[in-house]
Amino acid sequence: xxxxxxxxxxxxxxxxxxxxxxxxxxxxxxxxxxxxxxxxxxxxxxxxxxxxxxxxxxxxxxxxxxxxxxxxxxxxxxxxxxxxxxxxxxxxxxxxxxxxxxxxxxxxxxxxxxxxxxxxxxxxxxxxxxxxxxxxxxxxxxxxxxxx
Numbered sequence: 009x010x011x012x013x014x015x016x017x018x019x020x021x022x023x024x025x026x027x028x029x030x031x032x033x034x035x036x037x038x039x040x041x042x043x044x045x046x047x048x049x050x051x052x053x054x055x056x057x058x059x060x061x062x063x064x065x066x067x068x069x070x071x072x073x074x075x076x077x078x079x080x081x082x083x084x085x086x087x088x089x090x091x092x093x094x095x096x097x098x099x100x101x102x103x104x105x106x107x108x109x110x111x112x113x114x115x116x117x118x119x120x121x122x123x124x125x126x127x128x129x130x131x132x133x134x135x136x137x138x139x140x141x142x143x144x145x146x147x148x149x150x151x152x153x154x155x156x
Contacts, residue, residue, distance in 0.1 A: 022100050036087075045077050049147065051148075052071075054150050054152075088121070091119065112136075132154040
């Protein structure tokens with residue numbers, strides 16, 4: 009008898025995970041630091057690494073709610089609401105253990121308030137790991153893999 013932990017993802021799971029992927033970006037873009045942290049588990053991880061061709065060298069990593077909040081506050085003070093994440097083509101799959109993984113393209117565009125120029129400061133992919141909690145799906149980890 010199965011405990012249901014390995015059940016397949018249904019349409020509702022896909023929609024909730026897609027929404028969470030968007031909410032994480034929106035939280036960073038609009039300086040909603042507590043919303044960013046709330047999208048993760050209490051021991052969640054957010055990290056950025058270099059490309060596969062460059063050996064996936066760690067650029068930075070934040071683990072746990074306190075470190076995630078510090079990162080979100082740093083991003084908010086640096087970007088001042090003038091950044092936009094574009095995330096697309098998510099591939100969401102069951103991990104076979106009751107959780108899920110997702111892979112999606114991402115671009116980060118920052119807007120210079122003085123010149124009004126838009127600059128792509130990062131292109132790459134998100135590699136996400138999700139867990140189902142009493143509060144719904146949450147990110148256990150997000151790894152941003154830069155293209156270069």
